[in-house]
Amino acid sequence: MPSAQPRTSNPGPGDFPQGFLWGAATSSFQIEGAWQADGKGESNWDRFCHTPGNVFEGHTGDVACDHYNRWKEDLDLMASLGLKAYRFSVSWPRIQPTGRGKALEKGLDFYDRLVDGCLERGIEPCLTIFHWDLPQALEDHDGWLNRDTAKAMGDLAEILAQRIGKRVRKWMPINEGPCIVDNGYQRGVFAPGRKESDKLVRQGKHTVLLAHAHASRALRDILGRDAIEVGFVHNPWPTLPATTDPEDIELARATFVRDAAWWLDPLWKGAYPAEEWARHGADVPEVLPGEMELIGDKPDFLGLNLYFAQRISASQNDRQPWRREEALKTDFGWHVEPDILYWVPKFCQDEWNPGSQYVTENGCAWEIGGLDDRHRLAYYREHLRSLARACEDGVPVKGYFAWSLMDNFEWASGYSKRFGMVHVDFQTQVRTPKASAKWYADAIRENRVVDAAMEIQFP
Ligand code: FCB
Numbered sequence: 218m219p220s221a222q223p224r225t226s227n228p229g230p231g232d233f234p235q236g237f238l239w240g241a242a243t244s245s246f247q248i249e250g251a252w253q254a255d256g257k258g259e260s261n262w263d264r265f266c267h268t269p270g271n272v273f274e275g276h277t278g279d280v281a282c283d284h285y286n287r288w289k290e291d292l293d294l295m296a297s298l299g300l301k302a303y304r305f306s307v308s309w310p311r312i313q314p315t316g317r318g319k320a321l322e323k324g325l326d327f328y329d330r331l332v333d334g335c336l337e338r339g340i341e342p343c344l345t346i347f348h349w350d351l352p353q354a355l356e357d358h359d360g361w362l363n364r365d366t367a368k369a370m371g372d373l374a375e376i377l378a379q380r381i382g383k384r385v386r387k388w389m390p391i392n393e394g395p396c397i398v399d400n401g402y403q404r405g406v407f408a409p410g411r412k413e414s415d416k417l418v419r420q421g422k423h424t425v426l427l428a429h430a431h432a433s434r435a436l437r438d439i440l441g442r443d444a445i446e447v448g449f450v451h452n453p454w455p456t457l458p459a460t461t462d463p464e465d466i467e468l469a470r471a472t473f474v475r476d477a478a479w480w481l482d483p484l485w486k487g488a489y490p491a492e493e494w495a496r497h498g499a500d501v502p503e504v505l506p507g508e509m510e511l512i513g514d515k516p517d518f519l520g521l522n523l524y525f526a527q528r529i530s531a532s533q534n535d536r537q538p539w540r541r542e543e544a545l546k547t548d549f550g551w552h553v554e555p556d557i558l559y560w561v562p563k564f565c566q567d568e569w570n571p572g573s574q575y576v577t578e579n580g581c582a583w584e585i586g587g588l589d590d591r592h593r594l595a596y597y598r599e600h601l602r603s604l605a606r607a608c609e610d611g612v613p614v615k616g617y618f619a620w621s622l623m624d625n626f627e628w629a630s631g632y633s634k635r636f637g638m639v640h641v642d643f644q645t646q647v648r649t650p651k652a653s654a655k656w657y658a659d660a661i662r663e664n665r666v667v668d669a670a671m672e673i674q675f676p
Pocket residue numbers: 244247392393396452522578620627628636
């Protein structure tokens with residue numbers, strides 16, 4: 218498969234194209250806290266956390282990083298790091314307490330101020346509409362297993378488009394469909410903690426795609442297709458070649474594409490992948506007339522959330538993927554494979570040609586080192602090196618968002634996993650940049666992967 222044309226404007230290894238968007242990401246539930254402030258409704262994650270046994274040591278998002286009250290200080294922090302962009306999400310029940318009907322002004326005011334606060338500091342606000350905190354009232358009606366949720370999300374997008382307008386150029390309706398549906402409705406490890414059949418779960422995935430489509434249509438109708446970019450943020454299951462042998466590369470590419478096609482084909486090819494559809498027998502979603510056309514109105518960019526990877530080889534392990542034992546592992550046990558940021562954007566470009574791509578999340582949970590978080594620094598450095606190579610090869614990756622700006626509520630793991638480049642003391646709410654944040658600020662300033670004398674090597 219051919220890759221995109223080589224880029225000529227890129228002066229050297231580790232350099233990024235001019236205008237490359239350096240950002241950091243967070244999400245509403247993970248940082249805002251203030252779970253009942255100003256009329257906010259209950260979310261399914263509030264309910265999930267408040268139900269014993271779901272989250273590590275009963276942790277909740279009630280206070281989290283108290284960002285709802287400390288947003289100004291947090292924006293100043295971002296500005297001090299030189300961030301060019303900030304990817305955040307809105308809390309749906311803060312805007313519509315029951316997920317429907319009239320919007321709550323106070324909720325909208327909060328995001329209004331946040332957007333202006335970004336712009337005043339020269340930071341581009343990039344808005345995720347749904348990053349998992351669904352109004353409990355919608356969950357009570359089956360949440361993502363109910364087609365009506367998709368329509369409701371279209372209404373939310375309309376409210377946001379009208380209030381926020383063109384101040385936000387990059388809109389991302391959905392964060393990570395697989396985590397929403399597989400973890401929430403099949404494995405039961407995320408809210409709402411259900412364990413449903415394959416058939417229902419596939420219907421849920423279809424509803425998530427539909428929600429993306431309804432929201433995209435509302436945004437494009439109200440704001441104009443040319444004024445904004447709408448992206449689909451996905452976390453594909455990443456398979457990389459074990460070596461650079463062309464047979465390994467081809468097998469990795471084919472395996473990767475097969476795994477990601479269920480989500481990406483409908484958006485960029487207008488149909489579910491035929492072979493997979495046949496393989497699922499009766500466990501396929503009900504698709505109503507007109508829905509595939511709506512879903513197939515291509516997004517303007519693909520957002521990739523990438524953290525870990527598996528390997529595959531044409532000559533080893535019966536051509537089955539495996540995790541490399543020698544790879545360093547994070548506190549989550551995730552295998553660190555920096556060239557994930559080289560291969561995945563390339564494979565996606567070749568298969569779906571999304572035009573623009575962004576790495577919308579990449580990062581690691583490590584306690585080691587504390588503020589001297591050299592493992593995290595090296596993680597960012599090596600991943601960005603791979604991404605620079607993808608750019609050099611002409612893959613149109615336009616930006617990178619580190620996950621995360623600061624330590625936060627890590628879903629079912631509560632506060633036990635720290636992903637931040639800024640340390641948060643959850644007793645005092647004091648924020649302290651770690652070594653990785655300082656390194657990231659240097660990289661942003663120089664628009665390249667700056668070297669750092671760090672002994673950590675990733676095999
Ligand atoms: C992703 C989520 C994000 C964060 C990271 C570690 O799946 O989108 O909220 O939890 O994982």
